[in-house]
Amino acid sequence: MSRLPSKEQSLAAEKRRKTILSVVLACVCIIYVLPVLSVVINSFKLNTFVKTDTFALPTGDMWAGFNNFIKGMTFGNYPFVRSVLFSLLITVVSTFLILLFTSMAAWYIARVNSLFCKIFYFLCVFSMVVPFQMVMYPLSKTADSLHLNTPWTIPIVYLGFGAGLAIFMFVGFVKSIPISIEEAASIDGCGPIKTYFQVVLPMLRPTMISVGILEIMWVWNDYLLPYLVLDINEYRTIPIHIQYLKGSYGTVDLGATMALILLSIIPVIVFYLICQKYIIKGVAAGAVKG
């Protein structure tokens, strides 16, 4: 290196480089949100124009107003609101069951650590590498025969099939908690139930949030499991509803489909913007699932 640039020069170059980088990334970001924007503009467009003028703004003849949304509500002979409610019910109950029962089991596994616990833990970790297709046929038949095929009971299936990751994360966390706190509680006369709910549970909060976020994202967007387990004519979730728009009609009303898609992603985006910090943290924590 014959001539080193002066400090001011290199600082200015660095600053310029960062500005250029910012601008480039901003452009990429705009391209990144275009698909979502195109859903928004097409949800206000008349069906016939969605395919021919996909990227045009819905002006003049193309403008459909809120007709697409009104049409979409009862589209496919199944009220969309019903699907939303079932999706909500299944997601909330499943997440609650998973958080409560897997954390309890994880505490037991980590603290008792008997041979049975070790086998159980191994099976849970093993279940993480098993793709759903492996068990889908027997699972849907088992669920049918045990009457777990309604939105009120399907959370039990989710608890069983989705346990692996949750158990893995909770056991890892419990092992990092010093046992002396629980010992102190038991010397002070706390039974296991009280120790768990009043001492351990509050300490599990960060992992609870991470696991909760991952389970919510999974259950809310899951298509195949509810499709196979539930009676489709009676109960639909949002992904099933969207998939059935194509199946039930010969020609699909794309405008109305886009309106429904918009309605189904608005709550997700709002949820994301509110809980962004936790979601990103939860994903980073769950990535170790391997």
Place this chain on the structure above:
Amino acid sequence: MEKRKPKLKIFKNPIRRWGWLFLGPMAAAFIIGFVWPFIQGIYLSMCQFKTISNAKFIGFSNYVKAITDPSFLHSFWYTALFAIVSLVLINVLAFTVAYFLTQGIKGSNLFRTVFFMPNLIGGIVLGYIWSMIFDGILSHFGTSILMDSTFGFWGLIILMCWQQVGYMMIIYIAGLQAVPEDILEAAKIDGATKTQTLFRVIIPNVMPSITICTFLSLTNGFKLFDQNLALTGGQPFIIQPDGSSIKTTEMLALNIFNTFYGSNSASSGQAQAKAVLFFILVASIGLIQLGITRKREVQQ
């Protein structure tokens, strides 16, 4: 790391007494939702059946039928190609974005928020959004994503990149932020260029993140179902001389699904055999790759 076992019997024994409560519900659901279907799945893969109650044991002939099924072989190679291409693209893009976002530029948080967003949208919905976009472009050329398997392939790659780059980016950012500041400073003092620092210092130090991300994107690629179903659903189909059809953009998971629930209901046993093979494939890819990349990680 081996943790200290509880010393006090007063502590451990009462927990055991409540084992049924702590472990019971979880274990029952786990048996219903995983253990029993898994065992039954392995058994059924060696049976001929229409419903589970009339299953008849026939040995390994389902497996023979599965691996000689041209549509299964086609979907295997198609999936493998897809998984490898998407693995490379997603990881290169995600690492690049993560690298730029950790340079302390303005608006990093906003960019991160935007890039991660598509992850929260479900596969079915994503498939419909992108099929509208691709058809919007391709209709100007008088074609459609359903008419050419090349479009179907690259369309799915674009969709997966759009969805997964943000996810992998988050993992890479966490890895990049964990690179010790003093190593970077030492490299700077020693006169390393930016490129040298990147390849000789930063990348070896984020090897754990690279392990996780390559592993995740490869298995994600192999397990892909929803997006595949919603974007092309396997179209276009090629009719074989014997009347059966090959769905050119059908991936493994969709092929298994179609074998189970397609028009030919007599092939359930064969479908379950495919599912077992699929499980062995996914599980072993994960294990092999984990083994290979773990060796290259920097020992702390």
